[in-house]
Amino acid sequence: MVLTDRAAFDAHAARVRAEFESYTSDSEWTISVCVSEDSKAKGVLDTFEHLRFRIESGDIEARLRTTGGGGWAWADPSIIVSGPNHPAVLYGNVGSDDVPGLVAALASGHTYDAGLIGAFGESDTLPAVADHPYFKLQTRLLTQNWGMIDPYSIDDYIANDGYAAWIKALFDMTPEEVVDEVKASGVRGRGGAGFPAGIKWESGRRAQARPKFMACNSHEGEPNVYKDRRLIESDPHRILEGIMLGCYGVGAERGYNYVGGEHLLAVERFRHAVNEAYRLGLLGDNILGSGVNCHIRLLTGGGAYICGEGSALMYSVMGERGQPRTKPPRSVEEGLWRRPTVLNNTETLAPVPDIIRNGGAWYASLGTERSTGTKLVSMQGPLARLGVVEVEMGVSLKDILYETYGGMAEGKTLKGVQTGGVSAGPLLPDQLDVAVDFDSLQQYDCMLGSGGFVVFDDSVDAVEFGRYLMDFNRWESCSKCTPCRLGNKALVEVVDRILNGRGQERDMQLIESTAKHVMELSLCGLGQVAPAPLIGMMRCFPEDFEARIDAASEPIEAGEQQRFVIPLAAVGA
Amino acid sequence: MTRGMAHKSTVEQADLDRLQAHLEEHFQPRDHEEAQELILGALQHVQHEFGWVPLEASQAIADHLGVSVNRIYGLLTFYADFRTEPPGEHFMLLCHGAACFVGGSQKLIHELRDNYGIGQGGTTADGKLTVQIVNGCLGVCDLAPIVQFDHEKYVGNLDVDSFNAAIEEITANGSQREDHGAD
Ligand SMILES: Cc1cc2nc3c(=O)[nH]c(=O)nc-3n(C[C@H](O)[C@H](O)[C@H](O)COP(=O)(O)O)c2cc1C
Ligand code: SF4
Ligand code: FES
Numbered sequence: 001m002v003l004t005d006r007a008a009f010d011a012h013a014a015r016v017r018a019e020f021e022s023y024t025s026d027s028e029w030t031i032s033v034c035v036s037e038d039s040k041a042k043g044v045l046d047t048f049e050h051l052r053f054r055i056e057s058g059d060i061e062a063r064l065r066t067t068g069g070g071g072w073a074w075a076d077p078s079i080i081v082s083g084p085n086h087p088a089v090l091y092g093n094v095g096s097d098d099v100p101g102l103v104a105a106l107a108s109g110h111t112y113d114a115g116l117i118g119a120f121g122e123s124d125t126l127p128a129v130a131d132h133p134y135f136k137l138q139t140r141l142l143t144q145n146w147g148m149i150d151p152y153s154i155d156d157y158i159a160n161d162g163y164a165a166w167i168k169a170l171f172d173m174t175p176e177e178v179v180d181e182v183k184a185s186g187v188r189g190r191g192g193a194g195f196p197a198g199i200k201w202e203s204g205r206r207a208q209a210r211p212k213f214m215a216c217n218s219h220e221g222e223p224n225v226y227k228d229r230r231l232i233e234s235d236p237h238r239i240l241e242g243i244m245l246g247c248y249g250v251g252a253e254r255g256y257n258y259v260g261g262e263h264l265l266a267v268e269r270f271r272h273a274v275n276e277a278y279r280l281g282l283l284g285d286n287i288l289g290s291g292v293n294c295h296i297r298l299l300t301g302g303g304a305y306i307c308g309e310g311s312a313l314m315y316s317v318m319g320e321r322g323q324p325r326t327k328p329p330r331s332v333e334e335g336l337w338r339r340p341t342v343l344n345n346t347e348t349l350a351p352v353p354d355i356i357r358n359g360g361a362w363y364a365s366l367g368t369e370r371s372t373g374t375k376l377v378s379m380q381g382p383l384a385r386l387g388v389v390e391v392e393m394g395v396s397l398k399d400i401l402y403e404t405y406g407g408m409a410e411g412k413t414l415k416g417v418q419t420g421g422v423s424a425g426p427l428l429p430d431q432l433d434v435a436v437d438f439d440s441l442q443q444y445d446c447m448l449g450s451g452g453f454v455v456f457d458d459s460v461d462a463v464e465f466g467r468y469l470m471d472f473n474r475w476e477s478c479s480k481c482t483p484c485r486l487g488n489k490a491l492v493e494v495v496d497r498i499l500n501g502r503g504q505e506r507d508m509q510l511i512e513s514t515a516k517h518v519m520e521l522s523l524c525g526l527g528q529v530a531p532a533p534l535i536g537m538m539r540c541f542p543e544d545f546e547a548r549i550d551a552a553s554e555p556i557e558a559g560e561q562q563r564f565v566i567p568l569a570a571v572g573a
Numbered sequence: 574m575t576r577g578m579a580h581k582s583t584v585e586q587a588d589l590d591r592l593q594a595h596l597e598e599h600f601q602p603r604d605h606e607e608a609q610e611l612i613l614g615a616l617q618h619v620q621h622e623f624g625w626v627p628l629e630a631s632q633a634i635a636d637h638l639g640v641s642v643n644r645i646y647g648l649l650t651f652y653a654d655f656r657t658e659p660p661g662e663h664f665m666l667l668c669h670g671a672a673c674f675v676g677g678s679q680k681l682i683h684e685l686r687d688n689y690g691i692g693q694g695g696t697t698a699d700g701k702l703t704v705q706i707v708n709g710c711l712g713v714c715d716l717a718p719i720v721q722f723d724h725e726k727y728v729g730n731l732d733v734d735s736f737n738a739a740i741e742e743i744t745a746n747g748s749q750r751e752d753h754g755a756d
Pocket of ligand 3: 223668669670671672673674709710711712713714715717718719
């Protein structure tokens with residue numbers, strides 16, 4: 001069915017809203033199974049099959065559906081159940097073994113206590129999800145649909161105000177007004193640099209050359225973060241609508257999404273979303289009779305981290321090796337096919353539909369003055385609970401670690417928290433009371449980056465961790481410029497010398513001076529920060545380095561096995 | 574495409590004919606710019622179907638999209654995901670992202686070197702297992718350190734023993750899925 005005008009869209013929206021509301025009505029049981037790449041790894045599809053079997057055998061009369069992941073990886077496999085006298089309830093860790101007990105409890109009108117996390121709506125008898133420590137600090141704006149809607153259903157999205165912003169922009173707003181709202185929102189780029197999106201859009205809008213392009217960066221190749229793929233997996237249309245609004249705002253008739261090729265489910269769901277939007281007539285030519293054309297292309301990466309860098313991404317889209325180039329010209333002047341191209345991170349585009357619907361001022365009231373809105377945080381490491389969480393900018397990292405993530409896993413002692421992915425250094429345990437925003441982390445020479453934090457315990461040696469991060473950057477260097485290609489390699493070699501028990505005191509200075517060269521002379525953002533994590537490890541944990549160097553003055557015993565960390569490349573078959 | 578093509582280390586005319594038909598149906602550029610945007614996607618399709626990118630397939634893509642095969646070779650060597658050699662019977666992604674590192678993935682890499690004689694991109698001598706070490710994060714960090722077999726089966730919370738057991742289990746299993754992950 002193709003919708004041909006605004007009235008047709010409105011009628012469709014009303015119809016699908018009624019349908020969606022029936023999922024939480026109290027006349028019928030609805031069981032929603034949250035399927036993400038993560039929950040699939042934990043056997044959620046088995047849970048689904050067992051539920052289907054029970055329903056088909058008549059043990060309970062219920063509607064079974066799948067939704068996207070909720071971000072609560074620690075609780076997966078998870079399901080959301082609503083039904084007679086039973087508000088929408090989140091159950092966690094529901095393995096296939098739990099299914100018989102769960103179904104029996106529900107069929108007899110009870111809750112299944114083993115996995116009960118809480119109720120989403122009002123309930124006199126059940127704990128509220130919002131009071132659970134995992135949810136308490138969260139403000140779920142970008143994640144509002146996670147776990148609730150079926151990512152394969154455009155109608156589920158529309159039923160939750162989806163594409164209302166697109167309709168509003170097409171019919172009630174000029175492109176300039178769209179750009180103005182994004183400017184007023186103050187939303188800053190979530191890809192790492194924190195550049196205000198509205199200003200970038202305005203430059204794109206003003207650029208003279210035609211055609212222009214909008215591009216979304218969903219590459220997410222850093223080793224410490226998994227939020228953009230979850231945004232797409234759980235609510236693909238939100239990202240699509242954000243790109244479409246960007247197209248309209250800057251005056252582009254074509255938008256791109258570049259997704260990391262290893263994010264299989266995200267790629268599949270985004271592709272499906274684009275097809276659905278075409279099918280309904282929300283993409284294409286003369287959309288809903290508005291005279292506006294908008295087309296979207298999906299491209300996938302090939303496992304090269306550097307392709308997340310803006311100019312490299314564009315070369316990759318154009319079928320080239322992804323190697324950055326010098327700037328200027330910036331990509332808003334000359335990007336894809338040497339035309340003005342506005343590039344934003346997935347998470348930067350995710351709130352745009354809400355910003356257009358509710359106004360930029362509303363968004364700016366969230367977060368802090370200089371870092372507006374909410375931030376997705378993905379913490380990794382030996383923590384009690386893992387997952388993606390969404391907080392208002394400005395919340396203390398310590399609170400997120402100890403409340404939302406539940407602190408360290410049993411028996412683990414915190415040693416530090418690596419920040420900024422592979423581009424900055426770690427925080428020490430006594431530095432954690434710092435606000436999560438773009439500026440506060442800088443006082444410790446740390447970075448918010450993409451919001452990924454790696455918590456590590458005292459079993460991790462800072463020399464080895466520094467070496468790991470250094471080696472990541474060396475391996476991912478595109479080899480275009482010499483300081484990065486050779487300097488980072490040299491740095492890995494010096495660390496290896498220390499790890500091999502042959503380090504000397506002056507190696508520390510050698511690292512410092514080589515790092516300085518690499519950072520000052522490299523062409524792009526990879527080389528310019530590549531040694532920063534290693535330098536950070538040396539700054540925070542000098543004792544780990546010194547211990548190795550002191551031990552090295554003892555002679556190496558003949559025949560003793562040398563210990564070293566294998567470089568990824570060197571051991572190739 | 575049909576099952577069975579997966580393990581082929583040589584390419585037959587019938588395979589290339591099928592590829593040609595697929596290119597003509599799904600990779601139809603409207604102009605030379607779009608042709609270039611389709612190169613990587615076409616290569617990914619080939620790797621998805623064959624498990625690797627044979628030279629003959631690269632040539633077919635080059636001819637179809639009007640670019641040189643040298644350019645394609647430049648892409649195959651730049652992008653880490655592409656293989657220009659046939660993989661073994663089973664395929665393992667070993668996550669070496671930060672959470673997996675903190676959880677001990679380095680030990681698993683050492684084990685691969687010491688016990689199986691393979692490293693990044695390598696295939697065991699018996700041809701049963703090819704490993705790709707992933708520098709990024711597989712996105713399932715709460716099971717770190719983790720590996721993924723044959724693009725679908727995850728085994729997590731590994732130590733050296735359970736790692737060896739997982740490899741033994743998967744390689745004892747003869748057949749593999751017919752496709753090869755992302756297209
Ligand atoms: C080596 C390197 C890798 C990057 N990887 C990503 C990435 O995976 N995703 C992303 O959005 N931005 C990444 N960036 C930042 C982009 O260059 C660019 O600044 C960003 O996509 C712009 O979007 P934003 O303004 O919305 O943040 C990377 C930068 C560098 C230097
Ligand atoms: S700094 Fe490194 S990654 Fe960037 S262009 Fe130079 S060699 Fe390539
Ligand atoms: S780091 Fe291995 S799954 Fe995230």
